[in-house]
Amino acid sequence: GAGVSQSPSNKVTEKGKDVELRCDPISGHTALYWYRQSLGQGLEFLIYFQGNSAPDKSGLPSDRFSAERTGGSVSTLTIQRTQQEDSAVYLCASSLEGIRELSYNEQFFGPGTRLTVL
């Protein structure tokens, strides 16, 4: 496909369970981002990958959240022992190169995974 894809599109889980969210970026894009969008919170940055390494993990809200990227392509965001406040839409984006101030570098977003923790 031509765009960023994410799976699953919807995930309902029980509090305390672990979940894995997947992102397939656009082929050839070196940079990959995870964001979270909650009601009333706007769009929050979680983590940024350049290749397989994550130079910026500053947005991960707790140590229950982790992410990895393999082969410079697919990324998985894992949330352990989910809590109700984790309910949100998790968006993935990719860009050809990393975002830099004063340089144009469009981020292409996936459709998101809607996570509901009961």
Added chain:
Amino acid sequence: SQELEQSPQSLIVQEGKNLTINCTSSKTLYGLYWYKQKYGEGLIFLMMLQKGGEEKSHEKITAKLDEKKQQSSLHITASQPSHAGIYLCGAPRADKLIFGTGTRLQVFP
């Protein structure tokens, strides 16, 4: 408080009317991205402004960047139902984008 504030938070207009959405930063802007989001979908890139005073248009949507005021405005001319959605501004900060609070636009016939 949010680094990027958008106003208004919500807007309901009649089809055919013009409207403006503002995005104000509390810090220096090194470019500004505008995105649109429809419910249940990802963000769709509209345009990116790089320099102060720059103005870009895409169909009936025009955006302008005022570096001195640390502000960008997005103007829609002759709004249509297809313009409905959430408009988000994003500013590059180091290696990521930070986003504004969003403006929800509804257009009724």
